[in-house]
Amino acid sequence: MLRLELPGAASLRAGVLLACACVAPACTVASQELQPLTPDALARTWEAERLPLPAPPLVTHAIVEARVARLVRESGGLVTSEVLGTSVEGRAIHHLTIGRGAKPVLLWSQMHGDEPTATSALFDLCQWLVRHRQEPIVARLLDSLTLHIVPMLNPDGAERFQRRNAQFIDINRDALHLQTPEGRLLKGLRDRVEPVIGFNLHNQNWRTSVGTPPQPAAVSLLAVAYDEARSEDPRRQLTKRTCSVIVEALRPLASGRIGRYDDEFEVRAFGDNITKWGTGVVLIETGPWPGPEPDRTLVQLNFVALVTALDAIASARVSNVDPSLYERLPENQSDLFHTLVMGGTVIPGTGVTPFRADVGIVGTRVVRQGPGGRVLQWQGSIQDVGDLRVYGALETVDASGLFVSPAYTAAAVGDEVSLPPGNATASTPRVVPGGPARLWLLRGGSVPDRYRLERIVDLP
Ligand SMILES: [Zn+2]
Structure with a gap:
C-alpha cells in the first residue's frame, strides 16, 4: 500500500535542505545529517518545558478541554482541533491535528x-x-507527518477513574460490536485519515514486572498482531521497528525495565482490528515506577518514546533499525509487589505459633472526591505470605531480627506495645492474604509480650 512506504532519499534530502534554511550557523553544509535527538537531551527538555498539569490521574475532562483550547490559541495556526463527537454522557472527545x-x-x-x-x-x-517548530528536526517532523491526536478517548471513565465507559463496556473489546460511541468515533477517525501507523496508549497494572529478578516494567511494548498466526507484513514490520526505536530511546532512562507485551491476537481489541483494517498499531503500556512521584518519570518516558518514534518515522531512520531489539525483549510478567517485607517472624493474629515468612503487599491507585477536589490515594492489601524471594517490589523492607504483626492501634515508632492475646476476632486485622496493608515491625524486649515498635509499614 502506497501510504505505508517510507520516504525515499529524494524527500529526505528535501527535508534536510528545508530544515537548513531555518538555521544559520549549525547547518552550513547542505548535505549534513541532522543530529539525532538523544534520550538524555529530550528528558532534560521535558524537565524544563513540561506543562504544569496535575498528576495524570487527577487530570479531568475539564482540564483536557481547557488545554486543547489554549494549545490551539497559542499555536499560531499550527494546531487545529475539532470535536470528534461525544461520549455516552455527552462529554466532547477532541481531535487535534498538527503537521x-x-x-x-x-x-x-x-x-x-x-x-x-x-x-x-x-x-x-x-x-x-x-x-520548537522552527528547529530543523521539528520542521522535518511537521513536514513529513500529520499527527491526529485524541487525548482522553474515554472521558466518562476518566471522570470516575475507572477502566470502562459509562455503559460499563471495555471499549478495547468493542472493535467488532461498536456499541460504544467512543469506539465508533475512533474507528471513524481511522477510516477517515487512514494513518500509516497508530499509537495506542495505555497503563498496565502496578504488579507488572520484567526480567529476573523482577524489575518494575516501566514500559511494555507491542507491535500488535492482526491474525492468530501473528503474521508479519509491512505494517507489522514497521511497528516492530518502531518498537525497537523506542527501546533504544528508553534504555538509557529505564534500563532493565522495558518489556514486551503478549502478542496473542485478541479478536475484539481495537489495536488488533485497526491493524487488520490497514494501520499498524504500536501499543505502549506504561507501568509501575518506584518512589514518591512515579507519574513524573512515567510521563517523561512517554514523551521521550513518542518524540523519538515520530522523528524516526519522519526521517525514515526507522527502516534501518533492527526489529530484534524489540523481539528480544523479555515478556512482561505479574511478579511485582508494591512492598515486600522480607525475613521477619510473622505473628499473624490468627492464634497460630509465629513463623518465619515474607509478606507481599500489592497496591493500586484510586481517585477519590475529597472536600477540596479529586485526591489520589494508594489502596493496598496483603497478597501473599511465605517464601517470596522470587518476586520483586517497588520497595523492599528488611525485617530480619524483627517480628511482623498487624498494626492494631495508632501507636508511633519507638512506642512499647503489646499484642492482643491469641485468638483474635474476625474484626481484628490479620497478616493473611487479603488482610490490611498496615503492619508493625517489632523488636522483642526482655519483658514477655512487650515489644518496641521499630517501624510501621504502610502504603504511601
Ligand atoms: Zn488499557
Missing part, C-alpha cells in the same frame, strides 16, 4: 479511563512541537 506532512499518524490515549499517563505526555508533545 502538514503526507504521512498521517494516529495517537490516542486513555481508552481506559484509569490509564492516564499518555494524556499528559501528548499535551507535552504538542507543546514541544509548537515551541
Whole structure:
C-alpha cells in the first residue's frame, strides 16, 4: 500500500535542505545529517518545558478541554482541533491535528479511563512541537507527518477513574460490536485519515514486572498482531521497528525495565482490528515506577518514546533499525509487589505459633472526591505470605531480627506495645492474604509480650 512506504532519499534530502534554511550557523553544509535527538537531551527538555498539569490521574475532562483550547490559541495556526463527537454522557472527545506532512499518524490515549499517563505526555508533545517548530528536526517532523491526536478517548471513565465507559463496556473489546460511541468515533477517525501507523496508549497494572529478578516494567511494548498466526507484513514490520526505536530511546532512562507485551491476537481489541483494517498499531503500556512521584518519570518516558518514534518515522531512520531489539525483549510478567517485607517472624493474629515468612503487599491507585477536589490515594492489601524471594517490589523492607504483626492501634515508632492475646476476632486485622496493608515491625524486649515498635509499614 502506497501510504505505508517510507520516504525515499529524494524527500529526505528535501527535508534536510528545508530544515537548513531555518538555521544559520549549525547547518552550513547542505548535505549534513541532522543530529539525532538523544534520550538524555529530550528528558532534560521535558524537565524544563513540561506543562504544569496535575498528576495524570487527577487530570479531568475539564482540564483536557481547557488545554486543547489554549494549545490551539497559542499555536499560531499550527494546531487545529475539532470535536470528534461525544461520549455516552455527552462529554466532547477532541481531535487535534498538527503537521502538514503526507504521512498521517494516529495517537490516542486513555481508552481506559484509569490509564492516564499518555494524556499528559501528548499535551507535552504538542507543546514541544509548537515551541520548537522552527528547529530543523521539528520542521522535518511537521513536514513529513500529520499527527491526529485524541487525548482522553474515554472521558466518562476518566471522570470516575475507572477502566470502562459509562455503559460499563471495555471499549478495547468493542472493535467488532461498536456499541460504544467512543469506539465508533475512533474507528471513524481511522477510516477517515487512514494513518500509516497508530499509537495506542495505555497503563498496565502496578504488579507488572520484567526480567529476573523482577524489575518494575516501566514500559511494555507491542507491535500488535492482526491474525492468530501473528503474521508479519509491512505494517507489522514497521511497528516492530518502531518498537525497537523506542527501546533504544528508553534504555538509557529505564534500563532493565522495558518489556514486551503478549502478542496473542485478541479478536475484539481495537489495536488488533485497526491493524487488520490497514494501520499498524504500536501499543505502549506504561507501568509501575518506584518512589514518591512515579507519574513524573512515567510521563517523561512517554514523551521521550513518542518524540523519538515520530522523528524516526519522519526521517525514515526507522527502516534501518533492527526489529530484534524489540523481539528480544523479555515478556512482561505479574511478579511485582508494591512492598515486600522480607525475613521477619510473622505473628499473624490468627492464634497460630509465629513463623518465619515474607509478606507481599500489592497496591493500586484510586481517585477519590475529597472536600477540596479529586485526591489520589494508594489502596493496598496483603497478597501473599511465605517464601517470596522470587518476586520483586517497588520497595523492599528488611525485617530480619524483627517480628511482623498487624498494626492494631495508632501507636508511633519507638512506642512499647503489646499484642492482643491469641485468638483474635474476625474484626481484628490479620497478616493473611487479603488482610490490611498496615503492619508493625517489632523488636522483642526482655519483658514477655512487650515489644518496641521499630517501624510501621504502610502504603504511601
Ligand atoms: Zn488499557
